Amino acid sequence: MATLKELAQVEERFVGGHRLCAGCGHGISVRMVLNALENDENVVVGCATGCLEVASTIYPYTAWNCSFIHNAFENAAATISGVEAAYRSLKKQGKLKDDFKFVAFGGDGGTYDIGLQSLSGAMERGHKMVYVCLDNGAYMNTGIQRSSATPIGADTTTSPAGKVIPGKQQPRKDLAALIAAHNIPYVAQTAISNWQDVHKKAKKAFEVDGPAFINILSPCPRGWRYNTPDIVDLVKKAVETRFWPLYEVEDGKWKLNSKPKKYVSVEEFLKPQGRFKHVFAPGNEDLLKRIQEEVDKQWLALLERCGEEPELPPR
Amino acid sequence: MTPSDKNLSQCCSSKCISPDMNWKELTKAGNIYTPGNASTYETGDWRTIRPVWDEERCIHCLICWRYCPDASIISTGGKFDSFDYKHCKGCGICANVCPAHAIEMISEDEIEKQKEAQKDEE
Numbered sequence: 001m002a003t004l005k006e007l008a009q010v011e012e013r014f015v016g017g018h019r020l021c022a023g024c025g026h027g028i029s030v031r032m033v034l035n036a037l038e039n040d041e042n043v044v045v046g047c048a049t050g051c052l053e054v055a056s057t058i059y060p061y062t063a064w065n066c067s068f069i070h071n072a073f074e075n076a077a078a079t080i081s082g083v084e085a086a087y088r089s090l091k092k093q094g095k096l097k098d099d100f101k102f103v104a105f106g107g108d109g110g111t112y113d114i115g116l117q118s119l120s121g122a123m124e125r126g127h128k129m130v131y132v133c134l135d136n137g138a139y140m141n142t143g144i145q146r147s148s149a150t151p152i153g154a155d156t157t158t159s160p161a162g163k164v165i166p167g168k169q170q171p172r173k174d175l176a177a178l179i180a181a182h183n184i185p186y187v188a189q190t191a192i193s194n195w196q197d198v199h200k201k202a203k204k205a206f207e208v209d210g211p212a213f214i215n216i217l218s219p220c221p222r223g224w225r226y227n228t229p230d231i232v233d234l235v236k237k238a239v240e241t242r243f244w245p246l247y248e249v250e251d252g253k254w255k256l257n258s259k260p261k262k263y264v265s266v267e268e269f270l271k272p273q274g275r276f277k278h279v280f281a282p283g284n285e286d287l288l289k290r291i292q293e294e295v296d297k298q299w300l301a302l303l304e305r306c307g308e309e310p311e312l313p314p315r
Numbered sequence: 316m317t318p319s320d321k322n323l324s325q326c327c328s329s330k331c332i333s334p335d336m337n338w339k340e341l342t343k344a345g346n347i348y349t350p351g352n353a354s355t356y357e358t359g360d361w362r363t364i365r366p367v368w369d370e371e372r373c374i375h376c377l378i379c380w381r382y383c384p385d386a387s388i389i390s391t392g393g394k395f396d397s398f399d400y401k402h403c404k405g406c407g408i409c410a411n412v413c414p415a416h417a418i419e420m421i422s423e424d425e426i427e428k429q430k431e432a433q434k435d436e437e
């Protein structure tokens with residue numbers, strides 16, 4: 001494991017001057033993932049339309065200190081898999097000497113919903129590429145509309161919390177498990193609160209021979225409505241409350257990377273966020289209970305997949 | 316050479332696209348041949364609070380560098396060097412993650428006032 005002193009010497013591939021909001025989780029996640037590459041490695045990046053793409057590539061500027069290719073909302077995985085196929089062909093013909101890595105970044109809208117078919121196709125075809133999903137739980141770029149990654153009970157502009165319906169009614173999709181079902185060599189879920197974990201997983205994903213998928217929790221100060229500087233504490237709480245467990249699936253083998261030592265109620269994660277403010281209003285106790293049940297259900301299912309002892313929360 | 320220096324020198328080459336360019340001068344397909352040229356665009360003027368470094372307290376752990384979304388912590392030889400105020404948006408994450416409390420967020424107005432006071436003294 002490299003130390004921060006060593007990692008700080010690696011070339012910056014996502015430079016300052018991009019126009020993401022102050023304190024955006026995407027900037028942190030992208031820098032962490034690309035930092036796992038060595039100085040002499042080349043990388044081609046593609047982005048699904050979203051905050052990251054529109055903020056980092058405002059013409060004629062590009063915040064990517066590496067090759068970058070534009071594409072539409074739904075086909076980031078298809079584009080990068082095409083580039084990778086062309087690269088393999090050119091390499092075979094002897095027209096290209098340098099080695100390249102390929103990575104696609106997508107938000108949860110461009111990955112869970114709109115880009116799912118192209119992602120599924122690229123994973124199934126077995127291209128040697130990494131797909132990184134930056135999950136902030138809604139379509140933040142267009143104004144915080146619900147996506148299938150939005151957690152149950154969250155207030156968004158298309159699932160507003162009102163008197164009759166208190167926020168989103170459906171639980172979120174478990175995308176990492178869905179991609180793991182493609183039987184690809186590497187799938188991981190990680191969070192920026194544990195930078196060693198992100199680094200390790202990004203490194204593994206780049207090195208694996210075949211497609212790899214990483215799901216990163218990437219808070220959005222605007223959409224989640226928390227105090228911007230508290231981003232790391234908030235993500236830490238997401239991991240501790242088991243809302244966002246850290247795990248990886250290597251060649252079909254599930255492994256839990258960190259098991260929270262004590263039981264922490266999901267309230268701790270919800271409280272600092274404005275999008276869950278209504279959950280704590282009188283009369284919404286049932287909703288809070290439902291959110292907790294959903295988290296517990298997902299956690300138990302994960303424990304079973306990882307072959308761990310099932311542990312029920314204290315009541 | 317930092318990425319921004321490299322990009323500035325690349326920008327002087329003929330292939331660079333700049334905002335004041337005529338459309339006829341654009342590259343084929345409008346391709347950008349200067350990776351990372353966003354570093355010539357200064358987002359520092361978004362800032363309302365400024366991170367200020369306390370050298371004595373700093374333990375050079377570089378956690379701030381790790382969590383900066385704008386790559387605005389400049390490190391040399393694995394040590395904290397300075398803030399890149401041209402790009403820092405003043406989000407305050409660095410001050411929050413610093414285990415040694417070596418970074419303080421000070422309002423830009425306050426800094427402006429201090430500067431003026433210093434000028435008056437002189």
